Amino acid sequence: MSMFCYQCQEAAGGKGCTKVGVCGKTADLAALQDLMIYSLKGISVLGVKADEAGVQVEGLDRFIMEGLFMTITNANFDKDRFFVKIKEALKLRDEIKATLIEKGVELGELADAATFTVNSNDEIVFKSTSEKVGVLATENEDIRSLRELIIYGLKGMAAYAEHASNLGFEDPEIGKFIREALAATLDDSLTADDLVALTLKTGEYGVTTMALLDKANTSTYGNPEITEVNIGVRNNPAILVSGHDLKDFEELLEQTQGTGVDIYTHGEMLPANYYPAFKKYDHFVGNYGNAWWKQKEEFEKFNGVILFTTNCIVPPAASYADRVYTTGSSGYPGFKHIADRVDGQAKDFSELIEHAKRLPAPTEIEKGTIVGGFAHAQVFALADKVVDAVKSGAIKKFFVMAGCDGRMKSRNYYTDFAAALPKDTIILTAGCAKYKYNKLNLGDIGGIPRVLDAGQCNDSYSLAVIALKLKEIFELNDINDLPIAYNIAWYEQKAVIVLLALLSLGVKNIHLGPTLPAFLSPNVAKVLVDTFGIGTISNVEDDIAMFMEETVEA
Incomplete structure (x- = not known):
């Protein structure tokens, strides 16, 4: 090899x-x-x-x-x-x-x-x-x-x-x-x-x-707020920002004020829309497109400049490669790279801003809004409402469906799983896994949306904090006694640290898919299964029946 x-x-x-x-x-x-x-x-x-x-x-x-x-x-x-x-x-x-x-x-x-x-x-x-x-x-x-x-x-x-x-x-x-x-x-x-x-x-x-x-x-930047994010476009030249780094995003917003260039988020940068500090920028329009793996089609139609602040680069089509920039730890041959900060000064985004001015406005690919911003502080603000819904039986179970999206058709399982969940369940999500179901019309439970999006993959921390808070409210000794199931999609190494973090908090019976990691040897996988109840997915109908049966037994 x-x-x-x-x-x-x-x-x-x-x-x-x-x-x-x-x-x-x-x-x-x-x-x-x-x-x-x-x-x-x-x-x-x-x-x-x-x-x-x-x-x-x-x-x-x-x-x-x-x-x-x-x-x-x-x-x-x-x-x-x-x-x-x-x-x-x-x-x-x-x-x-x-x-x-x-x-x-x-x-x-x-x-x-x-x-x-x-x-x-x-x-x-x-x-x-x-x-x-x-x-x-x-x-x-x-x-x-x-x-x-x-x-x-x-x-x-x-x-x-x-x-x-x-x-x-x-x-x-x-x-x-x-x-x-x-x-x-x-x-x-x-x-x-x-x-x-x-x-x-x-x-x-x-x-x-x-x-x-x-x-x-x-x-x-303040605690994320419940936000309706625009997914349409305006008729101005624009820059599309991907990745996870909010400091880069802030500096770009500052430098594009008054230039006539609009800013949109893509993929992993979607949660920037939830932070109060960014809402003051009138040229911050909203989110364009979906998960990282659809970028070839979506970058083509965006027409403007694209900036990668971190990972999730797909080798580009030649038709748009000349208008993609990278910064930080990201890089690709032929892409222009924005240098790191020197002596605490902001990065210089002037070249890509001037480039954007010469390009046409984005082509609209969808309209409407999506809702997010349910990080721990926002959910705590709804705590009484959530607790009452659980106690009354209006909410039977929470499903943590955090993690990553990817190209494999088997990941459509997560769309089908979300759509098939009983209407008395709530999905807690973070990371780009949300793109499998965040545009489904799943309704709400007493005003509580059935999909609570906390943000990026690193915002999975919010989901752990929410679980620990519910454990405290319900006066439980074990986090695993909560009516929470974990059905997580993984792709890369940030999902690995999220998994290890959950295990360190004592969370058991996490289901991981669409496949278990190839780097787990049979013996190591057995240790994880025997010690923590790690499992994988099968099919939507059987998995939902299994998860909900655990609720009945509890």
């Missing part, structure tokens, strides 16, 4: 991509991403020693977060960016090593990831295909499975931590844990039980990280 990657739900054959990624990632790019992770492991080995010696390394947390984020599925396809980042990684690694030696810290025998050297792009390419680099370097299937589960959780955690950092909210303990966990994936003395414990600890830090990001977002 020329590559091996199984980090996303669409892994070829449910086993792994071995020639080219379903995402569009080439074998040589996959190898560079493997080497990026390998380099971060080496940095982390030395970073742990620095932590133990009380040596502070400026910028270390941020560098590791960015490096992890770049390797998330659909985030960065630009090989040149990886060549640069890997060289920066080795420079930083060797600077840490030199500092530790200067301070008299005993380094001992270091792993290859902390010692290898490359001096040119050709040497980087050669090293990236080494048998010591990449997923299959770990021969034991169960150890490999657990190591990758941890790494994928760390990738999701790093994405959320970077968003918080962009807003000035940081927790050094998160960075310290990421280093410890990355270094641990090189430690051959750790047993499967040790790695299971580290997996759960990753989930605990996932909760901490999502709480930090929630605080960053709400402190900066």
Whole structure:
């Protein structure tokens, strides 16, 4: 095989991509991403020693977060960016090593990831295909499975931590844990039980990280509000913003004021419509289109400039590729990249704004509104109404249907599942999974919409907070005694950290689909099933009957 990657739900054959990624990632790019992770492991080995010696390394947390984020599925396809980042990684690694030696810290025998050297792009390419680099370097299937589960959780955690950092909210303990966990994936003395414990600890830090990001977002932009989001268009040139980074979105809104250029959200950026701070911008029109995987058709019709602030890039059609820009950890060959902030100054979006002015207005693809903004603060404001509905029997059960959307036709299950749910049930959602059913007319229960959209995938934290609050209100000892079922769709690594976070909170009987992760070995999957009741989906009728029977028994 020329590559091996199984980090996303669409892994070829449910086993792994071995020639080219379903995402569009080439074998040589996959190898560079493997080497990026390998380099971060080496940095982390030395970073742990620095932590133990009380040596502070400026910028270390941020560098590791960015490096992890770049390797998330659909985030960065630009090989040149990886060549640069890997060289920066080795420079930083060797600077840490030199500092530790200067301070008299005993380094001992270091792993290859902390010692290898490359001096040119050709040497980087050669090293990236080494048998010591990449997923299959770990021969034991169960150890490999657990190591990758941890790494994928760390990738999701790093994405959320970077968003918080962009807003000035940081927790050094998160960075310290990421280093410890990355270094641990090189430690051959750790047993499967040790790695299971580290997996759960990753989930605990996932909760901490999502709480930090929630605080960053709400402190900066206010608590999301129930909002009717326009899905139509106006007759002005426009910029369409995808991804998750609200700081980028804010800076673009500021710089487009008074320019005659409208701003729309796409896919993962939809929740920006719910934040009070963004509602003051008259040129912020609403949301255009649907989930990330429909972007080829929708970007074509949008006509204007597209900006990716994070992942979820689909290799573009040539007809619109020249009007797509990236920033942050995202990248694609040929797309113009907006440079990072320098000395606290805003990013400079002037080039893409001027570009947008020269382009026609978006083509309308739908009309009307969709409703969202049901993050924890808003749901707490409705708490009395919700509790009364539960006590009266008007609401029989809540279904957490958070997570990701994707291309596979099997994901239509989630549309059919939502449509078939009894009318005395409520859907709690976050992430782009919502696009499978957020435009269905599912009605309400006593004025409470039957789909409560909390926001992005990182806003899944809201769903956990809501569950914990209901546990407190109903004076229950176990979160699993609540009338809540978990039927979650997953796609990439941010969904992995959400899953691990829920497990760390003690949530059991989570159903995950449309398939279980390919990176779970049979033995690791059995541990998750036996310990946490993890399951997968079957068919809509049987699954609803199973979930509702649990309600009757309760």
